[in-house]
Amino acid sequence: MKALRLTLLLLLSLSMVTMSQAQTRKGSAKKALSYLEAQDYAMAEEEIDAAVAYELEKLKKKGKPEVVKTKTLRAQAQVYAGLAGREDISEEEVEKYIGKTIAVYDQIKAQEEEGSKTYEEIFNSEAPSNLMKMQRSEYDQFYDIFWNRGVPAWEGQDYEMAYDNFEKAYRIKGDTLTGKLAFYSAAFVHDEKESEETEKNLVAIIEELKKTPYDTSDVQLYLQHVRVVAKKAEPFEEVISDNAYELNPSKRQIKPLEEKYKTAKDRADANKRYKSSSAQARYRKYNKQATQYKKELDELTAKVAKMESDNAEARAEANKIYEECLVIVKEGAEKYPDNEVLSSQLITYYAKLDRLDDAVASIEAQLEKNPNDERLNFNLAVLYDQMSDKAEDEAAKKEYYDKAVAQYNRLLEVSPEHVDGMFNLGALYYNSARKINSKKEDLPRTATGSFKDAKKAKAYEAQINDLATKAEEVAKKVVELDADNSRNWNLLAQIYSLQKKYDDAEAAMKKADALN
Numbered sequence: 160m161k162a163l164r165l166t167l168l169l170l171l172s173l174s175m176v177t178m179s180q181a182q183t184r185k186g187s188a189k190k191a192l193s194y195l196e197a198q199d200y201a202m203a204e205e206e207i208d209a210a211v212a213y214e215l216e217k218l219k220k221k222g223k224p225e226v227v228k229t230k231t232l233r234a235q236a237q238v239y240a241g242l243a244g245r246e247d248i249s250e251e252e253v254e255k256y257i258g259k260t261i262a263v264y265d266q267i268k269a270q271e272e273e274g275s276k277t278y279e280e281i282f283n284s285e286a287p288s289n290l291m292k293m294q295r296s297e298y299d300q301f302y303d304i305f306w307n308r309g310v311p312a313w314e315g316q317d318y319e320m321a322y323d324n325f326e327k328a329y330r331i332k333g334d335t336l337t338g339k340l341a342f343y344s345a346a347f348v349h350d351e352k353e354s355e356e357t358e359k360n361l362v363a364i365i366e367e368l369k370k371t372p373y374d375t376s377d378v379q380l381y382l383q384h385v386r387v388v389a390k391k392a393e394p395f396e397e398v399i400s401d402n403a404y405e406l407n408p409s410k411r412q413i414k415p416l417e418e419k420y421k422t423a424k425d426r427a428d429a430n431k432r433y434k435s436s437s438a439q440a441r442y443r444k445y446n447k448q449a450t451q452y453k454k455e456l457d458e459l460t461a462k463v464a465k466m467e468s469d470n471a472e473a474r475a476e477a478n479k480i481y482e483e484c485l486v487i488v489k490e491g492a493e494k495y496p497d498n499e500v501l502s503s504q505l506i507t508y509y510a511k512l513d514r515l516d517d518a519v520a521s522i523e524a525q526l527e528k529n530p531n532d533e534r535l536n537f538n539l540a541v542l543y544d545q546m547s548d549k550a551e552d553e554a555a556k557k558e559y560y561d562k563a564v565a566q567y568n569r570l571l572e573v574s575p576e577h578v579d580g581m582f583n584l585g586a587l588y589y590n591s592a593r594k595i596n597s598k599k600e601d602l603p604r605t606a607t608g609s610f611k612d613a614k615k616a617k618a619y620e621a622q623i624n625d626l627a628t629k630a631e632e633v634a635k636k637v638v639e640l641d642a643d644n645s646r647n648w649n650l651l652a653q654i655y656s657l658q659k660k661y662d663d664a665e666a667a668m669k670k671a672d673a674l675n
Contacts, residue, residue: 186210188234195241207231207238229271233281236263237297244304257327264298302332309341321345322352336371339364344383347390361387378498381491385484385504392480395473402466409463416459420452481511499534506538515546533574540566540580544587563587578641581633582650588630589654592623596657599623623657630654645674 186209194203211227218225242248243256264281271278280288284295295303309324322345329342343361346352365384369377427445430438485508492501502525509518522539529535543566547559567584570577599619603611610616634651641647648671655664 184209185213188231191238192234195238200242200245203238204242207235211235226270227266229267229277232263232267233277233297236260236267236301239263240297240301240304243301253327257331260301261331264301298332302328302338305331306338306341309345313341313345318345318348322349336364336368340368340380340383347387358387378491378495378501381487381494382500382504385487385491388480388487389484392477395477395480398473399470399477402470406463406466406470409459409466413456413459413463416452416456420449420456423449423452478512481508484508485512503534503538506542510542510545513549515542515549518542519546531573533570533577536566536570536573537577537580540570541583544583560587560591576640578637578647581637581640582647585630585633585637585650585654588626588633589650589657592626592630592657595619595622595626627654627658631658643674645671648674 186206188207188210191203191207191210194200194206210231214227214231215225239256239260243253243260245253267281268278271281276288279296281297284299294300305324305327309321309328312318312320312324322342325338325341325345329338332338340361343357343364346354346357347361362384365380365387368380423445427442427449430442430445433439433442485505488501488504488508492498492505495501502521505521506518509515509521519539519542522535522542526532526535526539540563543559543563547556547563550556550559564584564587567580567587570580571584574580596619599610599616602616602619605611631651631654634647634654637647638651648667652664652667652671655661655667
């Protein structure tokens with residue numbers, strides 16, 4: 160009996176141990192936050208989950224509503240947010256912890272009265288206590304984890320990473336216009352996420368934000384809006400760009416083909432009236448050639464006409480879009496007249512619409528305020544350069560050429576080592592010399608090859624030498640400043656070639672080839 164009693168007592172003792180071990184461990188929210196601060200994420204999660212489970216078990220035993228204290232839930236949300244923000248875990252785990260964090264905050268919202276001090280501290284950055292500490296609310300800090308990763312990714316043009324983070328931020332806090340703007344902006348430039356719906360939502364958000372009193376981010380609204388609209392022009396610009404590879408070479412083939420056709424036809428016609436078998440054989444030969452040349456000429460002319468027609472249609476459609484862009488940029492520039500990017504965009508769209516006089520007027524107005532602005536001085540020189548190329552009247556060409564030269568030199572006063580400006584000036588001198596050289600080569604010659612108008616040829620030669628010398632001087636400075644750019648050596652090689660300095664030209668070309 161005594162042995163049996165001892166056995167029963169032992170069994171009872173073991174049973175009590177088992178029951179004790181079955182009870183939930185008493186976790187600590189305070190300890191969990193300490194683990195979180197020490198970046199011991201596994202212990203932080205284990206500790207806070209134990210704390211929540213312990214509270215629930217106690218409430219259940221007492222028959223009370225199973226509502227965990229907000230203080231404990233607040234710590235749990237912070238731990239989960241910390242886990243969601245880790246960069247060394249899988250995407251699936253990030254998604255899991257974002258969901259768990261949002262669920263805990265939703266639970267707090269459900270049990271805390273809106274407007275209470277605790278509720279405001281957690282969800283409202285403008286709560287008095289948060290303002291005194293100059294900190295954002297806890298929920299905003301959770302949102303900021305992903306927002307603050309998305310912004311530098313966007314600025315670094317890593318749009319996929321920007322989208323991934325803005326999408327998470329948007330899921331956490333989808334009621335803010337800035338969050339929506341960032342999310343749809345990133346989706347718009349993401350190849351796989353872009354859609355008409357994305358564009359529609361983005362434009363709607365931009366228009367809504369424009370009506371809202373905002374800070375300096377308003378500038379970005381105009382820039383983003385114009386970016387959305389300008390993207391519509393890309394298919395039309397692609398048409399023009401694709402045709403550019405064939406159009407000019409094809410146009411250059413027309414005249415030689417016309418001459419071949421005319422020569423063959425004239426020879427055929429000359430032999431047609433003779434009845435001899437040899438003349439008729441020559442007629443058939445040249446007539447066949449003329450027929451073939453005419454066929455090729457008709458096909459080539461039709462091809463060029465089609466490409467020019469396609470280009471005209473594409474340009475018209477693109478210009479409609481650029482007009483819309485110009486309206487947006489003008490509105491932004493009027494609101495923020497000192498913003499350099501908007502001012503630059505204004506010039507860009509004037510230029511795209513071939514409104515070069517308006518572009519020049521815009522730059523000149525800005526230069527009155529900032530006469531030594533490097534960017535403005537460069538842009539004005541480029542515009543004059545373009546206007547000289549496009550002018551059909553020789554007097555206008557000369558006027559804009561002189562303005563371009565003067566403006567490039569003005570730029571180099573402001574910025575003596577402006578490589579692009581220096582390169583353009585050298586190219587301007589060289590191209591002008593080359594055009595005069597073409598005029599000289601087109602002068603009539605005698606049977607011995609000398610120019611009939613020797614005086615005019617000599618005058619042309621003097622102009623060529625003067626311009627080539629200026630071009631050489633500038634190009635040498637360019638390669639000194641930027642010796643690793645093949646375009647600079649190419650320019651110098653072409654200048655040397657024009658000057659008949661063939662050894663120097665070959666050496667410069669070798670350096671250019673080595674850099675390609």
